[in-house]
Amino acid sequence: MVLRVQNTMTGQLEEFVPLSGNKVGMYVCGINTYDDSHMGHAKAAVTFDVIRRHIERKGYDVTYVVNFTDIEDHCIERTIELGIPLEQLTEKYIGEYHKDMGRLGVRPADIYPVASHHMKEIIEAIQTLIDRGSAYEADGEVYFDVDKVTEFGKLSHMKRGDMKAGARIDVDERKRNPLDFVLWKAKKPDEPFWDSPWSEGRPGWHIECSVMSMKYLGESFDVHGGGTELIFPHHENEIMQSEALTGKPFVKYWLHGGLMNVGDEKMSKSLGNFFTIKEVLAEYDPLTVRFFLLNTHYKKPIDFNRQAVTEAGQALGRLQNSLDNTLHATGTASDIEDGFGAKVLEARKGFDAAMDEDFNSRDAIAHIFDFAREVNRYLEGQQPSKKSIESILEAFREWDDALSIFKFEKTEVDESLAATVEALIEERQMARAAKDFAKADEIRDKLKAMGVILEDTSDGVKWKIV
RNA sequence: GCCGAGGUAACAUAGCGGCUAUGUGGCGGACUGCAGAUCCGUAUACGGGAGUUCGAAUCUCCCCCUCGGCUCCA
Numbered sequence: 145m146v147l148r149v150q151n152t153m154t155g156q157l158e159e160f161v162p163l164s165g166n167k168v169g170m171y172v173c174g175i176n177t178y179d180d181s182h183m184g185h186a187k188a189a190v191t192f193d194v195i196r197r198h199i200e201r202k203g204y205d206v207t208y209v210v211n212f213t214d215i216e217d218h219c220i221e222r223t224i225e226l227g228i229p230l231e232q233l234t235e236k237y238i239g240e241y242h243k244d245m246g247r248l249g250v251r252p253a254d255i256y257p258v259a260s261h262h263m264k265e266i267i268e269a270i271q272t273l274i275d276r277g278s279a280y281e282a283d284g285e286v287y288f289d290v291d292k293v294t295e296f297g298k299l300s301h302m303k304r305g306d307m308k309a310g311a312r313i314d315v316d317e318r319k320r321n322p323l324d325f326v327l328w329k330a331k332k333p334d335e336p337f338w339d340s341p342w343s344e345g346r347p348g349w350h351i352e353c354s355v356m357s358m359k360y361l362g363e364s365f366d367v368h369g370g371g372t373e374l375i376f377p378h379h380e381n382e383i384m385q386s387e388a389l390t391g392k393p394f395v396k397y398w399l400h401g402g403l404m405n406v407g408d409e410k411m412s413k414s415l416g417n418f419f420t421i422k423e424v425l426a427e428y429d430p431l432t433v434r435f436f437l438l439n440t441h442y443k444k445p446i447d448f449n450r451q452a453v454t455e456a457g458q459a460l461g462r463l464q465n466s467l468d469n470t471l472h473a474t475g476t477a478s479d480i481e482d483g484f485g486a487k488v489l490e491a492r493k494g495f496d497a498a499m500d501e502d503f504n505s506r507d508a509i510a511h512i513f514d515f516a517r518e519v520n521r522y523l524e525g526q527q528p529s530k531k532s533i534e535s536i537l538e539a540f541r542e543w544d545d546a547l548s549i550f551k552f553e554k555t556e557v558d559e560s561l562a563a564t565v566e567a568l569i570e571e572r573q574m575a576r577a578a579k580d581f582a583k584a585d586e587i588r589d590k591l592k593a594m595g596v597i598l599e600d601t602s603d604g605v606k607w608k609i610v
Numbered sequence: 611g612c613c614g615a616g617g618u619a620a621c622a623u624a625g626c627g628g629c630u631a632u633g634u635g636g637c638g639g640a641c642u643g644c645a646g647a648u649c650c651g652u653a654u655a656c657g658g659g660a661g662u663u664c665g666a667a668u669c670u671c672c673c674c675c676u677c678g679g680c681u682c683c684a
Contacts, residue, residue, distance in 0.1 A: 301612095323680095
């Protein structure tokens with residue numbers, strides 16, 4: 145099966161072929177380190193975590209880089225406001241990011257470069273751009289000269305004339321062209337600054353991503369990801385400056401994820417309509433949140449609301465239930481082939497085919513739902529075979545490797561609690577036999593209060609801790 | 611204005627030329643003393659209009675609406 149990806153650069157679904165053999169270099173824009181991450185950041189992190197996992201599952205050797213930008217307006221405002229050094233702010237929110245994403249099951253990147261730790265390389269890159277005539281200095285500031293670029297708008301598919309300059313931000317009169325963007329900014333009072341040939345100041349917003357991605361992945365690499373709002377100007381500018389720097393194509397596949405919305409607006413810090421990962425995880429299980437994020441194709445926006453997350457939890461519960469049933473199923477002693485293996489194979493194929501089609505986790509999950517029904521039916525029927533049970537579990541393990549949405553451990557229950565529960569169940573069974581249902585229900589409620597859920601089945605009473 | 615992504619049953623999502631989809635929720639059954647879980651069955655769709663085709667959610671054109679971007683942003 146070949147992997148196909150929707151490339152923003154070409155607008156096409158393309159077969160994924162890395163630049164050099166088995167190696168894949170992948171860079172994703174992380175966060176600005178001035179505050180706790182919100183659900184929009186969670187969507188991005190989980191999206192690219194799953195994309196990275198799937199590329200690895202295809203057998204590629206991925207070097208995954210996620211950056212932290214700690215020199216930009218918000219970070220600077222914050223460090224001034226709090227009166228603490230920039231490094232301290234950076235460190236704090238990098239720590240929080242790792243905590244939040246760790247809880248969401250996001251596998252750590254191989255490298256997490258930080259903008260302020262790459263000042264030397266950034267200044268060198270800017271100097272090179274000036275030397276090559278791709279950038280110019282004015283009043284201690286340095287601007288990238290967009291008119292020197294022949295292929296303007298490669299990624300966003302816009303022509304120079306299409307732009308509405310100053311749509312939101314006033315045009316700086318020092319720029320030769322309103323579309324020129326700043327590579328180096330002179331400091332303002334109280335701001336953190338670094339020495340440079342042009343002024344004491346700091347880099348502009350885009351240059352650090354070019355410098356850091358190329359430092360760790362080479363001048364050309366395979367995958368660059370981020371949210372759709374970064375296509376222009378951020379990624380477009382990255383391409384222009386990187387290619388001006390190296391004369392080589394910067395990135396082969398550009399992948400952009402849809403945004404997290406609240407109602408009809410995107411979730412963002414500036415709109416104030418955000419939910420932090422911390423507050424959402426205080427209310428919902430991390431696996432539920434992950435499932436919620438993966439239950440829509442990554443290109444599409446997701447509307448964040450409690451009903452949707454709650455429903456995601458119910459839906460995931462259905463799958464987990466099926467997995468739990470399998471984990472607790474006692475196979476027959478015989479190692480017979482009862483034909484269920486074919487169903488497992490079919491489901492696994494369906495899952496992989498969906499993931500190969502531009503990481504369609506939603507479609508992949510639909511295959512798991514179909515499979516879960518098959519499994520439930522199978523387990524309720526004749527005695528399942530050990531071999532089939534094992535192959536079902538193998539499928540779930542594989543899907544978990546891809547999506548990380550399941551729990552495999554049987555809940556450990558300590559013996560005294562188990563004995564208490566068993567005794568109560570016994571008592572309830574006697575009450576039921578005597579048709580004393582009031583008492584039976586009373587015992588069931590009591591167990592429920594202890595966190596024990598009973599299920600009366602044809603195989604006897606089952607119970608589990610929730 | 612320009613670029614991009616969308617509009618699928620009650621809701622949320624897949625599908626993207628013929629197989630009527632997945633989850634939650636309805637409704638009706640099975641199993642239950644009841645509940646839950648599970649299984650079986652069932653109803654309600656493809657923004658609007660033209661066109662191509664034996665056949666269109668799916669392709670083409672036009673229109674309407676929503677969201678994102680056009681130098682804060684995942």
